[in-house]
Amino acid sequence: MILYDLNCENGHTFEAWFASSEQYDKQHKKKLINCPICNSNKVKKALMAPKLKGAKKSNKSFDEKKVLDENKKFKTKLKEFKQFIESNTEDVGKNFTEEAKKIYYGETKSRPIRGETTKEQAEELIEEGIPIAKLPWSSREDA
Numbered sequence: 180m181i182l183y184d185l186n187c188e189n190g191h192t193f194e195a196w197f198a199s200s201e202q203y204d205k206q207h208k209k210k211l212i213n214c215p216i217c218n219s220n221k222v223k224k225a226l227m228a229p230k231l232k233g234a235k236k237s238n239k240s241f242d243e244k245k246v247l248d249e250n251k252k253f254k255t256k257l258k259e260f261k262q263f264i265e266s267n268t269e270d271v272g273k274n275f276t277e278e279a280k281k282i283y284y285g286e287t288k289s290r291p292i293r294g295e296t297t298k299e300q301a302e303e304l305i306e307e308g309i310p311i312a313k314l315p316w317s318s319r320e321d322a
């Protein structure tokens with residue numbers, strides 16, 4: 180058995196079962212198929228809207244150029260940020276931990292500083308509640 184969607188000349192749509200597609204052709208030729216609504220025998224198979232299964236709006240292959248552009252933008256921003264930090268902070272190098280503590284406890288002039296800490300020193304400062312931020316570059320790295 181096969182189910183067809185049929186259209187009559189008057190635009191009615193109806194479904195009809197046939198034993199096979201050959202049977203449909205046979206009945207169609209003999210005009211044995213009638214529209215149940217207007218009884219017209221001028222019917223034809225309705226055009227089935229093709230199902231666009233799996234049609235993708237965009238394939239997920241990432242836009243390489245865009246990624247590179249973003250990366251470039253990020254690097255530029257980072258460079259600007261680095262320049263800003265470097266022109267607005269005093270490089271105290273390896274004395275960072277000591278200086279940070281002195282500033283925090285008011286033993287020296289409060290000023291923004293940058294420098295180096297070991298992981299342990301950084302943890303020590305954080306434990307004492309001294310605000311520090313790790314910069315995404317090494318202070319000894321050339322710009």
Ligand SMILES: [Zn+2]
Pocket residue numbers: 187188189190191214215216217218219
């Ligand atoms: Zn009809």
